[in-house]
Amino acid sequence: MAQARFKEDEITYQLFDINPAEFYKRRFLYPQKVQADQEGDAVRATIGYQKTQFVLDAIKDADDGGRLRILEVGCGSGIYGARVKHFFPHSQVLGIDMSDDCIAMAKENGYDDAVCSDVASGLPYEDGSFDFVFTMDFFGHIEFSNKNPIIAEIHRVTRKGGHGFHGIEAGWVDYFNCDPKDPDDFVRRYVYEEGHVGVETIDTNVERFGKWFQILSAFPWPIRPFLYMDGILPRNRFGEQFTKSFAQFDGYASRVSADIVMGYCNNFFTQKLFEIFGKILTGDAIEKLNLGQPMRKFAEAFLINTGFAMLAVRRQC
Numbered sequence: 292m293a294q295a296r297f298k299e300d301e302i303t304y305q306l307f308d309i310n311p312a313e314f315y316k317r318r319f320l321y322p323q324k325v326q327a328d329q330e331g332d333a334v335r336a337t338i339g340y341q342k343t344q345f346v347l348d349a350i351k352d353a354d355d356g357g358r359l360r361i362l363e364v365g366c367g368s369g370i371y372g373a374r375v376k377h378f379f380p381h382s383q384v385l386g387i388d389m390s391d392d393c394i395a396m397a398k399e400n401g402y403d404d405a406v407c408s409d410v411a412s413g414l415p416y417e418d419g420s421f422d423f424v425f426t427m428d429f430f431g432h433i434e435f436s437n438k439n440p441i442i443a444e445i446h447r448v449t450r451k452g453g454h455g456f457h458g459i460e461a462g463w464v465d466y467f468n469c470d471p472k473d474p475d476d477f478v479r480r481y482v483y484e485e486g487h488v489g490v491e492t493i494d495t496n497v498e499r500f501g502k503w504f505q506i507l508s509a510f511p512w513p514i515r516p517f518l519y520m521d522g523i524l525p526r527n528r529f530g531e532q533f534t535k536s537f538a539q540f541d542g543y544a545s546r547v548s549a550d551i552v553m554g555y556c557n558n559f560f561t562q563k564l565f566e567i568f569g570k571i572l573t574g575d576a577i578e579k580l581n582l583g584q585p586m587r588k589f590a591e592a593f594l595i596n597t598g599f600a601m602l603a604v605r606r607q608c
Contacts, residue, residue, distance in 0.1 A: 295467035300436040302466045302489070307482050312389065312409075314486060315432075320392045321368040325400050327377035333547055338554035339519055341512070342599075343374050346425055346456050349603045350379060352507075353454035358382055359422040364410055364445065365429035369397030376401040385421075387414065410444075411437045419450040430496070431460025431487040438489060438499060446503040449606045455504065457496075461511070461600035464490045493600035494574045504604035508570035510561070512599045517557035520546045564593065570603075 297306070304311050334340060350359065359382040363372045366386030376384045386397045386405040397405040408415055411433070424445050433441060449455060464487070469478035482488050491499075497509045518528065524541070527534050537545075564572055568580070568590060577590045 296469070297467050299467075303434050303436075304488055307471045307479060307488065309482070309486075309488075315390050317390070317392050318486065319367040320390065320396060321370060322396065324396075325370055325373035327374045330374075333551060336554055337547060337550035338513060338517060338557050339550060341554060341558065342427060342458050343371055345458065345512075345601055345603075346371055346375065346427065347378055349425070349454060349456035350375065350382075350423055352603070353423050353605075354379070357422075360420065361385065361423045361425070362387070362414075362416070362421045362448065364414070364424060364426045364441075365432070366397050366402070366405060367393045367428075369393075369400035369402055369405070371425075371427050372397065372402050373400035376403075410441055414444045414448050416448045418447055419453075420448045422450060422453050423455060424449050424453070425456045427458040428460065430457065431485075431490045433489045435489050435491075439502075442499055442503055446606060451606055451608065453606050454507075455604045455606075457500070457600075457602045457604070458512075459496050459600045459602065460485075460487055460490050460598070461493045461496060462490055462598065463492055492574070493594065496600045496602060497571075497573055497575070500602055500604055503606075505607050506571065507603040507605055509576075509600065509602045510564070510570065510572040511593055512561070512601045513553075513557045514560050514564075514593055515598075517553040517560075518598070520549045520553075564590075 304314070335344070350361070353359065359379065361375060361379075361382055361384045363369075363384070363386045366372055366388045367390070369386060372384045372386055375382070383403045384401070386394070386402045387408055387410060388394055388397065388405070389407065389409050391407040394405045394407045406415065430438065445455065464478060464481065466478055466488075470476040471479050473479060493509065493511055497506055500506060516529070523529055524534055524537065568576065572590065572593070574591070574594055577587060577594075582590065
């Protein structure tokens, strides 16, 4: 077997000639305030809103009737925290992000406090400060060498018995054999487009978090082919004929309608998978089940090219 060009700790932003502070300054700045109180059933039924719903459900499981102190690491403009604050108005919601522009917007979105800081250097909070810590679309942007230290910091600032939820970009990306200086290299283009310099499989994410937390649930999301319309159309994921046909009716209402249908289907099949396999659906979990070959292939198919790993966790010690 040929030796890889790079080791894990060599996969850095510097390798791709990217300055993270400049790259992320306004990349995830959404300048419009989130009107969570005006988001009706249509928006909340879409597939995209499911990420928010997973966080809300995990907070409900963690809430013992008190006023939770909640931290979002890598909060960006505060889209998720704004919705958390809407549904849990008596809880305190804090955020941290490396972009001062995004932090200003997070405060506009109702965070009780938000600070600008490079999370890789640590979290500026005391031990056990939070009842619930969550991330969304965050760990895929973290260099491999920084992942474990950041998870350790999240563990430190979470109180004993506290909970968390993490929506993590997941899959297999061959960073280790790419050409980081070639503009046409697939991995380099992916990093420049998404900023994802540290995407890993769902099993690797579970292994990392399992060193510090009890894993309550871990499952892939979304189930293919249920994707956002905004992601399906530009990349022609369903083929040219589908894209041309949809273009005849394309518009805000049609996209929302399509996302509602896909959200319903995705949620239906996710719940069915929970009934069959339980709340942990990973490659390792499948290996431990005494499944027949057809069912094994069926389960493994959902883990191929997984877009996200959804992890609910609890600190025990």
